[in-house]
Amino acid sequence: MREKVRTRVFFIFGGIFLFFFCYSAIDLPPWGSYRGPYGDVIARVSVYERHATDSVNAINYDYRAFDTLGEEFILFAAVLGVMMLLRRDEDETTRNVGKVEDRHPLSTTVRTTAMPAIALTVVFGFYIGLHGQLTPGGGFQAGVILASVPFLLYVCENTESFRRITSHTTVEAIDALGAGSYALIGLASLVLGMPFLSNFLPLGTTGNVFSSGTIALISACIGFEVTAAFLLVGYAYLEEIITGEIPED
Amino acid sequence: MIAPSPLTPLPIAVPLVGAALIACFRKWLNRTAADTLGILLAAATLAISCSLLARAVRGNSVYWFGNWAPRGSIVLGIGFVADPIGVGLAVLASTLTLFSLVYAWRLTDSGSNHFQPLMLIFLAAMCGFSLTVDVFNLFVFFELMSTAAFALCGLKTKEPAPLQGSFNFAVTNTIAAFLILTSIGLLYSITGALNMAQIGLALGTRHDPLVLFAFALLICGFFVKAAIVPFHLWLPDAHAVAPTTVCVLFSGLMVQLGLFAVARLRFMIFAQTFASHEAFLRLILLSLGVATVLVGGLMCYAEHHLKRMLAFSTICHAGIMLLALGLGTPLALAGMFVYLLAHAFIKGSLFFTSGLLLHRLRAIGERALFAKGKELRWTSALWFLGALGLAAAPPFLLVTGEAGISKAAEEISMPWLSWVCVFGGMMTSAAVLRIGMHTFFGWGSEPVTDEPAEVGELPETAKEDRRTYWYQFAPAALCILIPVVLAAMPGWHRVLRGACAVFSSQATMLHLVYTGATVSGHLSGWLPALKASALRGFCAFALAALLASTSVFKLHLKRNMRFGAFLEAGLRPLRILQSGHPGDYVLWLTIGLATLSAASVLLLK
Amino acid sequence: MPNTLHFLPYFVSGWLFFCGLYGLVSSRHLVHSVMCLAVLQSSTYILLLGVGYRVGGAAPIFADIPPGTVTVDPIVQALMLTDVVVEAVVVALLLAMVVKAHEKSGTVSPDELRTLRG
């Protein structure tokens, strides 16, 4: 179909869809009047039952931890998929077309200010990750923040230090171990005679870093996985540009 | 009351841990080791699912993750229901995955050992999808299944076609996922629950536009996965380009799981919504089903790329299963599940066989294969048996499923529906027969061809070794054998009928989820209807043979007798529909979405 | 006016869904399509956010507020976190397909990428 026809037909049917969307939304409870009960019950009990002050993370890593297991494996599968799609076959011959040259070494001023910034990012990432059950944040957010560090290095330092960090098989192993150990925590509770993904560790004191049992542990696993996952995806895209080697046609 | 087996989460946990394990040591494992690990893990999953099935047969149970059982009427955590249907689907998923991994042993391209972990994740997602009774968990597994499927579909990165095919697949199915999520959000806002039982309880008989619209979004989302017209466009593209082993899982189970989800939601959530509008709901679903059978059947016969032909045949048979779902009685549902089971194996066998042809003869287009397969006696036997199976003729199990659907249609005084089934069986069987006659016998003149068949496909295996190994042949042969064996021992029908009676009764399912108490269901059998059905099946096969012959021997026939050749050219509008352009596919998705939401809000009010 | 305001997030959500579909239908560049899909996805954020909001409710984090305070719904926020991950994942995977398709056929226009017609 030609684009013009396609767009016109779309406006008719998309309009019908939008109309019914809005028409049916009138029956929703008015905005700002959430009626519960699921969320209210959890908000009421999560602090007592799980010693976690951030009830969103209590839901994610405990009440509905099984969803999060699925979610982490979605990420894991996608990383495998990206690496597979952008893989280089063993039998492919490559040719060098010249890599992107490293820029001039940045001025000392930029580097001396950049390095503390990077260090600060690392600290911030760990803080966010460790306090997941207490304040907003958690393994996922920490993972993304930590994954940004090598990219910052790529920008301020050079491609070599980026490559040293990200191209290792270890990163791949960390990705798999993070995802796998989440499932293993679930299996551990099975071994202890409890249902899958039960919170089997002592809950500790509310407000402590080491509180709320497996929530913190799961959060850590996710942190490792997510950091590795984003690095792998980034490296898969950048590999050719950094090495300058592309497969022979 | 039967306590849930502590092994209930293992069909998900075992493959997931296994996938992480293989991926972790991906670079250090050689091909054989990675394959062996994958096969062992799939076999372990199969064994666990079988043990769960043995328990589920004795009675349904409900499993709460993290020990979060419901408090009063409020469900706190995520629950699994281990009923014979859900667990049975998990068994089917692990069987097909095991076969696929065995078939792929050492020979086909594994994408540097990425293939095995992705297959295991795909398996885990299918198992989770069939067991869960939490709508958001259903969405998570839907997305997990899709993500693994997108990646697997693009495994063959050496040609451009797989990448386009999986792009179209990914775009349409991702939109479907968001449709489902939107619907979940709407349902959550009025019921405050995510567990299907609790949502159903809270909705009651309410059927204002909001509920109907949410229902329309849900069925649209799952119909994209189930490749129901007009949401089917992605499927042939994805199937034509995916590796053979992956096609087996796509066509055998993934597509049908969309229908399974609609069935589960319709009976657990919307059972009372439509209590007063059964007829209209039936009208909508049956017309979609008939359209799907027609489009799938006609396009199936018009295709000359083997896998694309099989893909349209899957669409056609998904339409037949939708007919059963549309009828909506427990009997029709039982027929649908038997049909699903039989179809999965027969279609799996046909895909394996087409993979064998690609391996041996290095081609997948009908013209390129012409008269090349004369020496492949065993392979041709499998292919023709598959044709017999698709026509729903005895001794294959498909005939039992068709009998159930036909009997259910008769009870609602729509006996003509069984002729729609015959049409679907005839067209799909005829296409398989035509290709078989051309390839294995070399009858007739050189076959006509079309664009995708000429584009073809690069072989999946290395060039040097072109023998057929036992581990390639065995899965294909077993896939033909299993439906025959299952049809020969009808003892398990009683269990399935009971399970369907429970599955389709909202009150029983609510009782089960909240108290864990098992109520056994009862449903009378339909074996007397088998005779007429067998007759129809043979009739369909005979007609298919006739049709295929008018196509193959067209030069010996008068011009007005060449029905087959006429149908083979394909209906032009249907071909144009299949444009391969993601924009067109999204447009058709929007058209279907608008039509279905208008139909449900206006008709079912 | 207050009446419309009551349903504003839902309308915005529907509008974003419509926009995303429109972008996908009219796209001339595969990367553009991917970003339209991200917009389409964001409609579910707004919907879920609207569903769980409560006027005057606090954030469901009991670090500084006493337990029992009226909060907005934490469940939808947990769902949205999953949703955010799904978005990132889908985009990464689709982009990899686009990059590879570009390598194999040298084009990123959906009009030219049609080996699968008919």
Added chain:
Amino acid sequence: MTWIGTGLLLLVAVTGFGVVRTRDVTSQVIALSFYGVLMALVFFFFQAPDVALSQITVGAVALPLMVMLAISRMKFRTAAREKKGGRDA
């Protein structure tokens, strides 16, 4: 208070349409990044700090970064191909 929320939501609606209408991919990345920040602001405003934090890391940084990387890789390929084509000719 409500008016700010209303304004933010309307701004999201407009920006979303803007992102879709931006046909040039590189400008669209910038628009998408802005849209991500805006979305995070909305989350923050409507009492969802957890999601806001994820959204700002993913929607406003990681996602546009991935798109940029993909675009630059494609440009790199095209440049390499042209270089080779030039040599052959």
